[in-house]
Amino acid sequence: MSASPRAADTATIIPLEAVDPAMTEEVLDRAFGPDRHARTAYRIREGMAWLPGLSLAALDENDLLVATIQCWPVGLQTKEGQVPLVMVGPVAVVPERQGEGFGVGLMSAMLAEDARLASGGGRALPQVLIGDASYYGRWGFSAAMTGGWRCPGPYEQDRLLARGHGLAAMPAEGMLGPWEG
DSSP, X not given: OOOOOOGGGGXXXXXXXXXXXXXXXXXXXXXXXXXXXXXXXXXXXXXXXOOTTTXXXXXXXXSOEEEEEEEEEEEEEETTEEEXXXXXXXXXXXXXXXTSSHHHHHHHHHHHHHHHHHHTTOOOOOEEEESOHHHHGGGTOBSTTOTTEEOSSOOOGGGEEEESTTGGXXXXXXXXXXOOO
16 A cells, blocks of 8 residues: 655645735735734844745645745845845745645755756855754754854744855854845
């Protein structure tokens, strides 16, 4: 007897710009609640537009929107100036479809697109997020390099995770905030 495929295995991944913004907001509200705008991650990316090439959506087997991922241009503000980063998240899955692999599928698709863009001559920037290391560690995110980084609001230091090429050369201290480029 073979195992049935996970729902996410039949998902269709599309660019987020193909989704009505009101539908995206509904998924975010359902996944995180209407008070989600008070979270520290919103302060970090305040005033920024999400990055079209790396922001994606997942449609289920019935072509219903069930999940989204957004990526944002942010910077690490240091004494020497600003260092560019990509902030990953939110990764949002509607509550009744959580645990079916849609978040994993979106993360994997976003990272594959990031690698594709970098291999085409683009510059792959280090990525940062606020999340669980036990979940995001599978993609190389860790708190190993972020101990001296700060955020404009409450957060747990061990949940400030980063990954990517050049991360070891990043400044050891700084404040995360919107990209000022």
